[in-house]
Amino acid sequence: MSDRHTPVTPGRLYGVGLGPGDPELMTLRAVRAIAEADVIAYHSARHGRSIARSIAAGHLRPDHLEEPLVYPVTTGTTDHPGGYQGAMEEFYEESAARLAAHLDAGRTVAVLAEGDPLFYGSYMHMHKRLADRYTTEVVPGVTSISAAAARLQTPLVEGEEVLTVLPGTLPEDELTARLAATDSAVVMKLGRTFPAVRRALEASGRLPEARYVERATMAGERTGLLADTDPESVPYFSVAVVPSRVGNPGAKPTGPGAVTVVGTGPAGPLWLTPESRRALADAEVLVGYTTYLDRVPVRPGQVRHGSDNKVEAERAEFALDLARRGKRVAVVSGGDPGVFAMATAVLEAAGQKEYEEVPVRVLPGVTAANAAAAAAGAPLGHDYATVSLSDRLKPWEVIAERLRAASAADLVLALYNPGSRSRTHQVGQARDLLAELRGADTPVVVARDVGGPEQSVRVLTLGTLDPAEVDMRTILLVGSSQTRVTERPDGTRLAWTPRRYPETATP
Incomplete structure (x- = not known):
């Protein structure tokens, strides 16, 4: 005759969400889980009162075994060598061991939790320690939210x-x-x-x-x-x-109309700052180049005025007129609005007498140069200059002179607006000029649609740069004499400019 004991089937663990406080907001499943339990566990402070127990009190039976899990510390101090975190970790381990003893004895345990058990609740600490060892069910509850x-x-x-x-x-x-x-x-x-x-x-x-x-x-x-x-x-x-x-x-700010020029970064929501998000949400009217407006989520009640990219002055005056009539206007700009973008146009128009009382502020955004540099490595790691190759608003002779000056100063160059359908010669002229001054082997980052679905970032040299591959969605970063290119094992080429510049020998 065998004297071996019949193995005990472990009990079931319930994490029971009780809702926010009113017992009538407990779910039917929560009530049934409590009824099925042999052991009722609940957390409490040292005073012994438990909100969770008070919510479920009408469903507790005299034969329920109760396991109060009393926190060793709540808002006070502790002399535990591990501090507050150490005291709590030890408490959770001890509490889980107590519940495990009941479960191993074949008892079903219901851990009561205010609100929902897995939403900022203490039950989750038991769940993480026990659910992989015992059959477990979490009963959701109405949250305090x-x-x-x-x-x-x-x-x-x-x-x-x-x-x-x-x-x-x-x-x-x-x-x-x-x-x-x-x-x-x-x-x-x-x-x-x-x-x-x-x-x-x-x-x-x-x-x-x-x-x-x-x-x-x-x-x-x-x-x-x-x-x-x-x-x-x-x-x-x-x-x-x-x-x-x-x-x-x-929900909307009150007060006089105002214009906020908002930089959306190079490619939409991932590049927006929290301050820019708030300004876009608070605006009654959005004004901007249609391509940039399309990056901003549509909000009920908000009016949008899109226009072509070539009417910056008219767009700025339109926004200021709306603000003068009491509207809160956000002028949407790509990248950073102060870098070859809408901030200058708005501030220039705001200098006119009829707009001098209109409040104007500018919110920064991630620039195309910074985004391209990050994607390529760190080519802007030392001093650099930013130049627009567009000769619509300044003569090519001025652009060429600035390229020469930047080369003489050995600055890395960020070249904006390098080309378009109607402007095709500037990239070639800039390439030839810089190659003559710096050398054909000078590193060049060719970055297109950075952050967008068609992102392409390549590290070339001035000698291999093909102007036909450059358009208005492209920015060029031309290295200095110190810029280096490193090829990684996966074939990726990274450009970077050391922060330490070689000392110049003195006679």
């Missing part, structure tokens, strides 16, 4: 708007950038972070839109304008909500 929007009775996002969820514990400048760049936002984990969150909302221009929700669906619920909220009264269980801008009159 959904509850807050419901209590505010305000849409969070509509159409193609983007919702960003942020922890208030992020650095303040990071919060500011992300709030500026998004359509709608929810900031979690307020409490002690509230003053920094409020400053970030103000710095990003979102404070007038922001709403405050405390303990949504729970006793003591409070809502209102975040700007009017007393920082001393804000608990951890509160959120800041920046709701949908669609049909929300408070």
Whole structure:
């Protein structure tokens, strides 16, 4: 007769989302998971009270085994040798071991979690330590975000708007950038972070839109304008909500009309700064060259005026006229608006008497030269000059003289507007001039459509540069005497200019 014990079938692990606080917002599946469980586990602070347990209290039975998982530290200090992180890691390991003992004994364990178990919840620390060893089911719950929007009775996002969820514990400048760049936002984990969150909302221009929700669906619920909220009264269980801008009159800045010249970088959304995104979202009217306007997402209620690339002065005056009539106008420019682009045209027009009261600001963008240099390596690693080869607004003699001067100074050259359908000779003339002054073996980066779907970046020499392969979507970076080219094992050729310049011998 064998005395071996029959193996025990391990129990099942549930991560049970309870919703935001109101027990009536628990799902039927959550109630059933609790009913199936032998062990009910929940996190709590040292005082022993658990919000999760209080939500589920009406569904707990006397025969349930309860496992309170008491945090060793919450907002206080710890003498653990590993600090706060070390104390928490040790706590999670010990908690997981306690639950594993129940599971190994064949008991089903339900870990209660406010909101959703895998959304900023403590359950996830148990899940990561146990789910690969035991049969596990996660029961989703209504999040505090959904509850807050419901209590505010305000849409969070509509159409193609983007919702960003942020922890208030992020650095303040990071919060500011992300709030500026998004359509709608929810900031979690307020409490002690509230003053920094409020400053970030103000710095990003979102404070007038922001709403405050405390303990949504729970006793003591409070809502209102975040700007009017007393920082001393804000608990951890509160959120800041920046709701949908669609049909929300408070979402748009107020005040007199203004013109903002926005640089979109060389190829669209990936190159936009958070500040530029905010300016484009805040504008009532967008004005620009049609190709650049097409890079900007269409927003409900926003008017767009596209035009040809050859009418910069008219475009600038049109934008200023709209602003003078009270409109907030964004003039969309490719690259950086101050580098051979729209900023100069707008500022020149703004100098006229009829526009002198119109506020104008310029927001920078990634330049074509910087984008091309990064794609090719680091050819602009030392001093460089930027020259436009277009002779529409200045004579070729001036261009040639500047190329000679830059060569005499041994500067790397970034050559903009090298050619077009109607301008084909400039590239050849510039190539021949520079080859004579610098040598035919001087490295040249030929970068076309950088950041776009047709990106092509090649490292050639002046002697092998073919003008027929250069158009208006191309920028040329011509090396100095110090520029080097390195070929990588995969065949990639990288151009770079050392930061240290050789010392000049003195007599």
